[in-house]
Amino acid sequence: MKSKILTSGLFVIFALVLAAGLASAAGLNVIDVTGNNQNAASGSQITLSFKLQNDAANAYTISNIILNFPGLSGAGTIAESAWTNKPSISELTLEPGATSGVLTVKLNVPAGQTAGAYSGLITGTCEYSTSLGTLRNINGQIPVTLNVNAIPGLDVTQKTAITGTTNGTIEVKNTGNTVLSNIELTNSVEDFDVDFSGSDVSNNKISSLSPGSKVDVTVAPVELGTVGLGGKAVTVTATASDGTTDSLAMNVAGSFCKNGAKGGNLVINDLEINNQGDGDDDAWKLLDTIEINVDVENEGDVDVDDVFVELGIFDSSGDDVTDNFDFENTDEEQIDLGNFNDGDDDTATFTFRVPADVEDGRYKVAVKVYSDDFGESDECSDVFDGKKFEEIDVERENDEGNFIAFEDSAITPSQLTCGEKAVLTTNVYNIGDEDQDQVKVTLFDSDLGVNTFFEIRNDLDQGDKEEVTFNFAIPQNLKDGIYYMSLWAEYDYNRGSYREKSEEETKVPVTISGCSAATTQPSGKPASITAVLGSDAAAGKELVVDATITNLKSKSTSFVVSGLEYEDWATLSDISERIITLDAGESKEITFRFDVNNDVSGEQSFVVEARTGDNEAVTREVAVNIAGRTGGITGFASFGEGNSLIWIIGIINVVLIVLIIIVAVRISRR
Numbered sequence: 323m324k325s326k327i328l329t330s331g332l333f334v335i336f337a338l339v340l341a342a343g344l345a346s347a348a349g350l351n352v353i354d355v356t357g358n359n360q361n362a363a364s365g366s367q368i369t370l371s372f373k374l375q376n377d378a379a380n381a382y383t384i385s386n387i388i389l390n391f392p393g394l395s396g397a398g399t400i401a402e403s404a405w406t407n408k409p410s411i412s413e414l415t416l417e418p419g420a421t422s423g424v425l426t427v428k429l430n431v432p433a434g435q436t437a438g439a440y441s442g443l444i445t446g447t448c449e450y451s452t453s454l455g456t457l458r459n460i461n462g463q464i465p466v467t468l469n470v471n472a473i474p475g476l477d478v479t480q481k482t483a484i485t486g487t488t489n490g491t492i493e494v495k496n497t498g499n500t501v502l503s504n505i506e507l508t509n510s511v512e513d514f515d516v517d518f519s520g521s522d523v524s525n526n527k528i529s530s531l532s533p534g535s536k537v538d539v540t541v542a543p544v545e546l547g548t549v550g551l552g553g554k555a556v557t558v559t560a561t562a563s564d565g566t567t568d569s570l571a572m573n574v575a576g577s578f579c580k581n582g583a584k585g586g587n588l589v590i591n592d593l594e595i596n597n598q599g600d601g602d603d604d605a606w607k608l609l610d611t612i613e614i615n616v617d618v619e620n621e622g623d624v625d626v627d628d629v630f631v632e633l634g635i636f637d638s639s640g641d642d643v644t645d646n647f648d649f650e651n652t653d654e655e656q657i658d659l660g661n662f663n664d665g666d667d668d669t670a671t672f673t674f675r676v677p678a679d680v681e682d683g684r685y686k687v688a689v690k691v692y693s694d695d696f697g698e699s700d701e702c703s704d705v706f707d708g709k710k711f712e713e714i715d716v717e718r719e720n721d722e723g724n725f726i727a728f729e730d731s732a733i734t735p736s737q738l739t740c741g742e743k744a745v746l747t748t749n750v751y752n753i754g755d756e757d758q759d760q761v762k763v764t765l766f767d768s769d770l771g772v773n774t775f776f777e778i779r780n781d782l783d784q785g786d787k788e789e790v791t792f793n794f795a796i797p798q799n800l801k802d803g804i805y806y807m808s809l810w811a812e813y814d815y816n817r818g819s820y821r822e823k824s825e826e827e828t829k830v831p832v833t834i835s836g837c838s839a840a841t842t843q844p845s846g847k848p849a850s851i852t853a854v855l856g857s858d859a860a861a862g863k864e865l866v867v868d869a870t871i872t873n874l875k876s877k878s879t880s881f882v883v884s885g886l887e888y889e890d891w892a893t894l895s896d897i898s899e900r901i902i903t904l905d906a907g908e909s910k911e912i913t914f915r916f917d918v919n920n921d922v923s924g925e926q927s928f929v930v931e932a933r934t935g936d937n938e939a940v941t942r943e944v945a946v947n948i949a950g951r952t953g954g955i956t957g958f959a960s961f962g963e964g965n966s967l968i969w970i971i972g973i974i975n976v977v978l979i980v981l982i983i984i985v986a987v988r989i990s991r992r
Contacts, residue, residue, distance in 0.1 A: 349448075350461060351375045363431070363471045364431055365435075373423070376421075383416065385451070386449040387460075388446055389408070389444060392443060392444065396439045400431070404430045404431070409426065411425065440469075441465070444464035445459070448460055474564060475566065476498070476505070478559070478569065479570065480570060481538065486574070486581065487582070490542075491541065494537055503531075503562065505530075506526060506561050507526045508559050508561070513554035513556060514543050514554060515556075516543055517544060549575075550640055551640060552576050553573055578634055578690040578711075580702070585622075588619070588620055588622075588691045589705075591617040591618065593689055595687065598611040607676070613672070614689075620666050628661070628694035629661065629662050636686045638683050647677065648677050649673070687712045722822050725758070726758075726813055737833055738796050738833065739837055740800050741796060741798055747790070748790055749789055750778065756784065758781065758782040758813045760820075761782050761788075762813070763810075772792075772807060799837065802834055804831050806831055811824045818858060848881075849881060849904075852942070853870070861921065861923055861949065861950050865892065871912060873906055879934055880902070880904075881901070881933060883912050885929070885930060892922070897915075898913040916928075926945070926948050927945040929944070
C-alpha cells in the first residue's frame with residue numbers, strides 16, 4: 323500500500339515537471355536574431371533584425387504583441403528614444419506554428435557618444451486566445467551589446483574678430499567622444515604675436531575637455547601695429563596630449579580709415595568705376611582714362627561739416643601708389659564736398675589717367691568719406707557694397723600695333739609764328755609686352771613741311787621711357803590756326819628693317835599766329851598726295867615708300883594709282899592698291915615697294931600719280947638719297963606737285979655758289 327502511494331507521488335511530481343517544461347517551451351518565441359552585437363561610431367546608425375514565432379505545439383492564437391526597446395547603459399547612457407523605425411506589430415496575429423516576416427529596428431548612436439561598451443535587453447508581452455486580457459512575457463528576450471568606437475575630435479572657431487582696438491575670442495570644443503587633456507594653445511607668428519587667456523586657461527593650456535564640452539578663450543594681439551588696408555593675420559592652434567589638433571586663421575580686417583570705421587553718420591552708398599579707354603572697368607590698360615564716382619550720404623540725425631571723400635590705389639605689396647596716377651581734378655585724390663545736413667547726399671567724381679610708366683599687376687581701389695570737422699578718428703566710413711576695396715588689374719598692351727606710346731608731348735615756344743624755330747619733345751614709352759631693340763620715331767606734317775625721324779638704338783624694354791627731341795622751323799606764308807603734327811613709331815627691328823608700325827598716329831597740336839601772309843590752298847585739284855619713307859634706302863635693297871592720297875573733291879571719287887619715272891634706278895615690285903575709292907575728304911595710305919639697283923647711289927626720284935576716271939591727274943615727285951653698297955644713313959625728301967620751279971631755283975643757287983667761289987679765288991690770288 324505504501325509502495326503504491328509512493329509510486330503515485332512520483333508520477334504526480336513527474337507530471338508537474340513535464341508540464342512545467344512544456345509551459346516554458348510554449349508561447350511566443352524570438353528567432354533568427356541578427357545585429358544585436360555590433361561595433362559602431364558615434365553619430366552612426368545600426369540595424370537589428372529578428373522574427374517572431376508561435377510554437378506549433380501551442381493550441382492558441384497569439385495577438386496584441388508589444389515589444390519594449392530599452393535605453394543602453396555602460397560607458398555612458400543611450401536613451402530609449404535612440405531607437406527608430408520600430409516594427410509595426412500591433413495588428414500582428416500568429417496562429418499556432420506561424421512565423422512573422424523579418425522585423426527590423428534601428429538604433430541611432432548619438433554624435434559625440436562616449437566611447438566604450440553598452441548593453442540592454444529587448445523584452446515584450448503578448449496575449450493568448452485562451453486567456454485574452456492576460457499579458458504574457460515573450461520567450462527568448464533579445465540581449466543587445468554595442469561597442470562605441472573611440473573617435474577624438476577638436477574644433478577651434480572664431481566668436482569675435484581681432485580689431486585694431488579690441489581682442490578676439492575663440493571657442494575650443496571637444497567634438498569627439500573621448501576625453502581630451504592638456505590642450506595646448508599656440509600661434510604661428512606671421513604678422514603679429516598673441517596671448518591666450520580665460521577662466522579655463524592656464525599657461526596657454528586647457529586641462530581637459532569631456533566629449534561635447536567647450537570653453538571660450540580670449541586672444542589678445544601683441545604689438546599689432548598699423549593694420550593698413552591689406553589687413554593682418556595670425557593662425558592659432560589647439561593640440562591635445564593625444565595629438566588631436568585643429569587650427570584657425572584669425573584675420574584683422576584692414577581699413578582705409580586711419581583708426582577704422584567710426585561715427586556712423588557718413589556712409590558710402592555706391593562706388594562706380596568707368597573705364598573710358600580701351601580696357602575694362604576692372605582691367606585697365608596703360609594710358610586709359612578712368613572715372614570713379616563715389617555716392618555718399620549723411621544717414622545720421624546731426625549735421626556734419628567739412629566732408630571729404632578720398633581715393634586710394636594700393637599695389638600688391640599694400641603700398642599707397644595713388645600719386646603715381648595722373649589726376650585731372652584739382653584736388654587729385656581728395657575732394658571736398660562741403661557741409662552735409664542730416665539726409666544730404668552727394669557724389670564725388672575722380673578722373674585720372676593710367677600713366678604709361680605705371681607697373682602692371684593687381685591693384686586695390688579704396689575710398690573713404692570722413693569729416694575734417696569731427697576728425698577722421700571720430701567720423702569715417704570706408705565700406706561700400708559690403709566690401710572695402712575693388713580689385714583691378716593693370717595690363718600691358720598685347721596688340722602689336724599699339725606697343726609704343728607718346729606722352730607729355732610739348733612744343734617750345736607754345737605760341738609760334740611764321741619763320742620761327744621750334745622744338746618738340748616727347749616721351750616715348752614701351753607699353754607693350756615685348757622688349758624692343760630699336761625704335762624709329764617719325765614727326766610729320768605736310769603743311770609745316772616737317773618730315774624727320776629719330777632712332778632709339780639703345781633698347782626700349784617693357785616699361786622703358788626715352789625722351790626724344792625734334793627741331794624744326796615754321797615756314798613763311800602760313801594761315802593762322804592750329805595745325806596737327808603726326809607722331810608714329812616703327813619697331814620690331816630685325817636685320818635692318820622694322821616689321822611693325824603704330825596702328826594710329828599721335829596728333830600734336832601746333833598753334834600758329836601773327837603770320838604776315840597766308841598761303842592759298844590749291845584749287846581744282848582732285849586730290850593731294852604726301853609720302854614718307856617706310857624703310858632704309860640702300861643700293862641692292864628693298865625700298866618702301868608710303869604715300870597718302872586724300873580726296874579733295876566734294877564727292878566720292880575713284881583713283882588709279884601709279885608709280886612713274888623710276889626705271890633708271892629701281893624696279894617697282896608692288897603697289898598695295900592700284901584702284902581706290904575715297905569719300906570726300908577721305909585719305910588712304912598706298913605702299914610702294916621698289917627693288918633698288920645694285921649700282922645706284924645718291925639722290926633718285928620717282929613720281930606718284932593719282933588719276934580719276936575723268937582723266938584728272940595729280941602727281942607728286944618723291945626724292946630719296948640712296949646709300950651706296952658701302953653707304954650708311956639714308957635721307958628722304960618729298961617734293962610738291964608741279965615742282966619744276968623748285969628745280970630751277972635750286973640750279974640757279976648752285977650756279978651762284980660756283981660763281982662766288984670763282985670770284986673769291988681770283989681776289990685771293992691778287
